[in-house]
Amino acid sequence: MSWFFHHLWLIPAAPLLAAGVTAVMPRRFRALAAGLAMGALVIALALSLGALVRALADGPGGRAVFNFAWFNFGAYELRLGWVLDPLSAVMLVMVSFVGLLIFIYSTGYLAKDDNYTRFFCFLALFAAAMLGLVIANSLLLLFICWELVGLASYLLIGFWFQKPAAAAAARKAFLTTRIGDLALLLGMVWLYARSGTLLFYDAGRGCLEAGALAALGGAGIAGLAAAGGIALLLFAGAIGKSGQLPLHVWLPDAMEGPTPVSALIHAATMVAAGVFLMARVYPLAALEPVVPQIIAWTGALTALFAASIAVAQTDLKRILAYSTVSQLGFMMLGLGAGGVAVAMFHLITHAFFKALLFLGAGSVIHSCHHEQDIRRLGGLRRAMPATFATYAVGMMAVSGVPLLFSGFWSKDAILHAAHAGPNGHAPFYLGLAAAVLTAFYMTRQMVYVFAARPAARRAEDAPAGRESPAVMTIPLGILALGAILPGFLGTPAWPWFQSFLSGQPAVLDPARLVEHGFLVMLAWSGAAALGGIAAGWLLYRRSVSARDPDVLQTRFPVLYRLLERKYFVDEAYGWFFGGLIRAWAKGCEGLDRIITEGLVRLAAYAVVGLGWVARVADEYLINAGFDRGCARLRFGGDSLARLQAGRAQGYLRLAGVGVATLILLLLWGCGAR
Amino acid sequence: MSPAFLILALLAVAGAVAAVGLRNLIHCALALAVALAAIAGVYLHLGAEFIAFAQLLVYLGAVAILILFAILLTRGSERSGSGIFSAGWGWGLGVALGLLATVAGVFVSARFPRAAAAVSAAPAGARELGTDLMTRHILALELIGLLLTAALIGAVILALHERGREAAPGEGR
């Protein structure tokens, strides 16, 4: 046990402290707010690197756990804890590193925003929650952080809440992910009911360790072991957070937030939390063979679905958003088909190149006066060379151009796993089609935004870009390196990353690069990437004017419209749930009218009848004597009314005097006895 | 008397005094939240965890927020010209202090049968409380549910009522 491990909690605590201090700071302390947030992340990064070194020194498969009692509740003890294993160490370094770069970038991107301080407060809060989520050794702690990152995401999507679209998108994101979170909560409760603990690892008693797993693998409902049901509920939570089908609708709308937020939260880290959750509970999910299959199918369908929508979008950030959904689908496919290592490898590489792409897009948007429509951008290659070069790296990484870029290695591993997996070849072909489409839409976007165009293409009002400041381009450069280098940590020849995560020693074996299986895969995925890029280039090379319809639109109008409107999923949800609520309200109204109203009428008639009887008795029997009594009472009331000035506090004051008097009387009474 | 209790008591009293004494209504509501949280801390200190969390949930989570909302909805009711204290406030203060003196005198002079430092048996945990609520106190529980429902409906009707009547003349604005 080392110092780094015992102080692992400092990693989320540092940004949390920064967020807390920033929250109560006056708005004009801009530099201090940014400095605090970045300083906290530097600390977090340093500690994370230390933790990674520690995990490396522990050797593959090492796991250090620290649990403590949070509080006692009667006879129950609630325990939380943190865990340092390869999974959390890798995630820690990724989150704090990408986070730090994006913090730096944000100082340039939001330099002119009035609410700079608030932005960094939220950003630091997010970083704290995300880092806490990564080290959590308890599903409860993980869930708390999970909700906190959801909150930070809500706040940041709605950061420009003056825009109605941003406010609506924030609400939509919050509510949609809440559906998944409800399932996650149910899964958590079920797990607690069955295993009696929410700690992942607890010296043999944790819910992911052999004893509990054996108990959970037993009988459940409908032929599904309890573990299977719990894992599916947890997966539903992951679906919500990671934007998988059918809860993907919030993620593209989340692009209303500032671009650094899209890069950090809605591309690199938070949306990957769902994948991370499933990777964390993978021992549970793998108990029931049908669960990984469901995960793989969901991932493969999402990957293809989102990639096809991205083909017909025209908003720069929305294309990237659908690309994110699609890549998250790849991760889920990898998780279901190939296990934790494959999925995590793509998660890490994706975090780098997608952050790079978003920050590049942000750079374009920033310099072109917040123009996001790719048809109105163009010819930025000359104007913004640094952005162009880095963006091209990111684009080739996400497309999976063979051998050089990290995206190729990780996507190749996923496709390989899907091909060899137990689910038949269908998910593999879905993934392959998604890979082709990915290369295609990324090329389309590149061509529109960057390729030099004759004057005819340049609409007269197209904004002219200028290169962004160094504080924005330097993180781009670093991320571009990150989009290339990590790939070499997980090549088939030297699968260090996968071995590190799965706990075997890594062996260097170049011979695996020329194996038959790998070469076939290389041919498939290489053909997919290059074919997609070639098709995109050929189709969009000749688009002449911003006002011309899209090439696909002219050739396949119906299909294009279907894709452009995102398969009408939003409309269908609105129609279905709106209709459901309306029908429910109608039913309730009918019930009210028939049953309740009848009863009320009956009661009313009965009372009217009684009233009539009472009136007769009153008028002829009681009134005469009563009137005389009343006159006396009125006289007495008039004299008392002087006291009743109608001021409530006067009454209250008298009541207070009365209480005090009563107490004193009681005391004297007791004393006398 | 432990230092933890002293700090909590100090916080509670300071929050309470600020809550009724400050000029800015928002600050009053925030001070009330501090006082309520400190009281929850005292409950924890007394070993009543369940009540402490109920206090946090209901008072801090609902009542304090409700009060904040009410303050925001009745903005502008404090006119700057008139003071924040009501007409006969000296009398009111006198009554409050007099009551405090009486009650405190009683408490200090009282001899409780088991007022020794010894704490009686551990307070009931969540399970015992739940069993108690569902068996011995079930009628009261149902009644409080009814009361809350009635209060909810009543509050909605009260807050809605006036608007319906005012909408007609106010439409021209």
Added chain:
Amino acid sequence: MNGVTPYLLLSAVLFATGLAGALIRRNAIIVLIGIELMLNAANLNFIAFARFGPGAEQGNGTIFVLFSIGVAAAEAAVGLALIIAVYRHFKSAQVDQPATLRG
């Protein structure tokens, strides 16, 4: 001075503060805040006696406080709704404004 007395004194001070707030402030919301403080003071007494008094294991004091919290929640909801209704009517939330309670 130990055992239950410090808690009782704290509760007495809180009660007096709440009463003072209810008596001397003009704003109805502060009056309501004062009432909440008084209720809390009473609850504190219950808990203190439940902890130190005989028969704590039965949890009666705790149960009573639970109900008291429920009642207080209802009271706050209705009270604030009343304040808002009064504010709409008189365009003011001062307690000495609506003198129409006069008999």
